[in-house]
Amino acid sequence: MLAGGSACSGASGLEIVHLDMDCFFAAVEVLDDPRLADRPVVVGGTGARGVVASASYLARVAGVRSAMPTATARRLCPDAAFLPGRFDRYRSVSAALRSILTDVTPLVEPVALDEAYLDVSGAHRRSGPSCEIAAGLRLRVRRELGLDCAVGVGRTKLVAKLASKAAKPVVGPAGVEPGPGVVVVPAADELAFVSRHPVRALPGVGPKTAERLGRYGISAVGDLAAVSDESLERLLGASLGRQVHRLARGDDTRPVVAVRAARSIGHEETFDRDIRDLSALERHVRAAAERVASRCTDGAVVARTVTVKVRLADFSTVTRSRTLSSPTASAAVVAGVATALLRELAPRAGVRLVGVQVSGLADGSRPRVEQLELFAEPPCRSAAPPGAHGPGTSTRVAVAAVADAIRRRYGPRAIAAAADAVAPAPTRPPLPGAVPVTCPPEACGPAACVVGPPALRENGAVGPRGQRSGQAAPLEDVTLYSPGPGGV
Ligand SMILES: [Mg+2]
Numbered sequence: 001m002l003a004g005g006s007a008c009s010g011a012s013g014l015e016i017v018h019l020d021m022d023c024f025f026a027a028v029e030v031l032d033d034p035r036l037a038d039r040p041v042v043v044g045g046t047g048a049r050g051v052v053a054s055a056s057y058l059a060r061v062a063g064v065r066s067a068m069p070t071a072t073a074r075r076l077c078p079d080a081a082f083l084p085g086r087f088d089r090y091r092s093v094s095a096a097l098r099s100i101l102t103d104v105t106p107l108v109e110p111v112a113l114d115e116a117y118l119d120v121s122g123a124h125r126r127s128g129p130s131c132e133i134a135a136g137l138r139l140r141v142r143r144e145l146g147l148d149c150a151v152g153v154g155r156t157k158l159v160a161k162l163a164s165k166a167a168k169p170v171v172g173p174a175g176v177e178p179g180p181g182v183v184v185v186p187a188a189d190e191l192a193f194v195s196r197h198p199v200r201a202l203p204g205v206g207p208k209t210a211e212r213l214g215r216y217g218i219s220a221v222g223d224l225a226a227v228s229d230e231s232l233e234r235l236l237g238a239s240l241g242r243q244v245h246r247l248a249r250g251d252d253t254r255p256v257v258a259v260r261a262a263r264s265i266g267h268e269e270t271f272d273r274d275i276r277d278l279s280a281l282e283r284h285v286r287a288a289a290e291r292v293a294s295r296c297t298d299g300a301v302v303a304r305t306v307t308v309k310v311r312l313a314d315f316s317t318v319t320r321s322r323t324l325s326s327p328t329a330s331a332a333v334v335a336g337v338a339t340a341l342l343r344e345l346a347p348r349a350g351v352r353l354v355g356v357q358v359s360g361l362a363d364g365s366r367p368r369v370e371q372l373e374l375f376a377e378p379p380c381r382s383a384a385p386p387g388a389h390g391p392g393t394s395t396r397v398a399v400a401a402v403a404d405a406i407r408r409r410y411g412p413r414a415i416a417a418a419a420d421a422v423a424p425a426p427t428r429p430p431l432p433g434a435v436p437v438t439c440p441p442e443a444c445g446p447a448a449c450v451v452g453p454p455a456l457r458e459n460g461a462v463g464p465r466g467q468r469s470g471q472a473a474p475l476e477d478v479t480l481y482s483p484g485p486g487g488v
Contacts, residue, residue: 013187014130014153015121016256018160019101019137022148022168024114025054028093029083031146040064040080042073047272049352053085060171090114091298093145100140104133109256117157119256134182153184156252159194160185162201191250195222202247204240212236224248265303266357267291274313274350281310281351282339288356289338290403293331296358302327304360306334308341311353320345327362331403334358 021027025043030036040059044052050070062077070082094113101108104127107119120133127133134151141149152163167183169176185193194201199221200210210219212235218224224232225248233241246252267288275281285308296303307321320341328334338356406415 014155014184015119016154016157016160017118017120017130017134017137018152018154018157018164019116019118019134019141020150020152020161020164020168021097021114021141022150023054023056023060024093024147025085025090026056026059027054027147028086028090029081030056032089036081040077041083042070042077042080043083043085044070044073045270046070046082046084047270049270049272055080057169057171057176061175091295093147096145097141100137100144104137107256107258109258117160117256119258131182131184134184138181148181150179151182153182155185155187155190156250157254157256158202158247158252159190159250162194162197191225194248194250195220195225197221199224199244202244204243209236209240221248263361264357264359265292265295265299265301265361266307266355267295268309268353268355270353271351274352276350278343278346281342281347281354284354285338285342285356286335288354289335290331292356292358293329293334296329296334296361296364300364301361302329302364303334303358304362305358306337306341307357307359308338308345309353309355309357310342310345310347310351312347313350313352315352318345318347323360327360327364329364 026041029041029043038058040062041056042052042059042064043054044050048071052064052066052068052070052073054066055064055073059073059077059080062080064073064077064080073080074082090113094110097114098108098110098116101116101118105118105120105123107122109117111117118133120127120130123133124130127136130153134153138149138151141147150164150167152160152165152167154160154163163183163185167179167181169179198210198219199205199213200207201221202224205213213219213224216235218227224244227245229242229245232245235241236244269284269288271284275284289306304327305321305323307319309317309319311317322337322341324333324337334356342354403415
């Protein structure tokens with residue numbers, strides 16, 4: 001049972017806050033296009049093999065869930081707007097969210113684009129008790145991003161995460177019940193709170209483990225806590241058994257880790273139909289490489305190793321990597337290495353997925369010398385003065401930097417290599433109104449680019465427009481969990 005009311009007092013020692021955006025990708029789509037406000041919205045792969053990444057509450061009422069095949073979602077909710085997703089836009093909103101969170105404390109651990117833990121133990125003098133911080137965050141996210149979120153407060157990460165889940169709207173056959181928005185679980189009540197959850201609520205317990213536990217009559221976290229350490233270790237293995245047993249008893253010492261630097265950056269694409277044509281695969285690999293390089297530039301990192309992944313029709317996966325003599329964020333270099341690796345792999349069977357990943361990341365803000373020897377073009381005259389883009393850069397690297405800037409401003413499909421622009425990727429619609437632009441002959445010969453107008457919904461702004469979800473609890477409310485006879 002959840003009891004209402006402001007309950008900051010008596011909630012001391014609750015230093016972990018978990019914030020989770022509601023239906024993040026779908027909510028951003030509604031924010032940017034208010035015509036979608038009254039329609040169910042599903043974001044994810046729109047092709048035959050697509051999977052749902054995010055569904056609005058209206059779509060969830062119809063039974064649509066994340067990770068469900070899009071084909072199933074279409075059957076359940078044929079009137080929904082099915083959108084392919086704009087991950088550059090989601091990343092930009094996520095960056096704005098991150099800056100709100102780091103205003104409160106530098107101890108922010110992002111878990112995903114739409115989810116983070118905060119350790120607020122050092123923030124009380126400036127921002128008040130944890131529950132006030134939580135309610136304030138929810139209010140700021142709503143006012144500054146125009147989006148809803150749920151916030152949980154507890155003594156540990158596990159409790160804070162389950163509390164934010166309890167703060168969310170509830171989807172039932174009759175519709176959507178607004179959630180409390182913020183839930184605070186006092187330390188004295190946390191065992192009762194955690195023990196009512198299904199075992200799947202614990203990190204490390206997936207569907208197979210839950211099924212195995214279910215065969216022994218263990219379905220709730222409270223059942224787990226009653227089983228002996230030894231029995232659980234026999235059932236689940238020493239490591240998982242110990243971890244699960246500890247968490248079930250409220251023993252969660254995982255700290256909030258503020259800096260979790262990315263170890264790799266990647267992009268994958270699953271095709272509607274298997275592709276056998278190598279030149280078509282090269283186009284997809286080049287496009288993936290350009291997106292990856294663009295994200296390196298955004299994150300001010302350079303990468304030393306490029307990996308290409310190919311999944312064949314029979315689901316077997318092969319990868320090939322190359323480590324460069326010096327790290328790079330150049331789209332031309334990453335794309336050149338990636339297509340060379342693809343040719344080495346020379347897949348003979350149909351391919352269902354290709355991916356490009358870069359790793360060995362380093363700080364890209366320090367001066368460096370670009371890797372040029374593999375893919376440097378013969379010198380050609382440029383409108384820019386020699387060395388304008390830094391020492392050692394070639395015209396091709398400079399062109400790649402300009403292309404990255406255009407993509408950041410106008411979207412990932414605003415500019416492409418001419419060879420790719422002639423035959424656009426089959427899974428993506430062509431950019432409306434694209435205009436072929438021939439580069440000045442003094443730059444790099446007759447190479448042509450395609451430049452499109454800014455996509456209407458890729459304005460890059462985080463607007464204050466309100467989102468019409470109708471499911472939000474009043475922003476100033478904080479709900480204190482108190483154990484009772486009902487479920488969570
Ligand atoms: Mg979320």
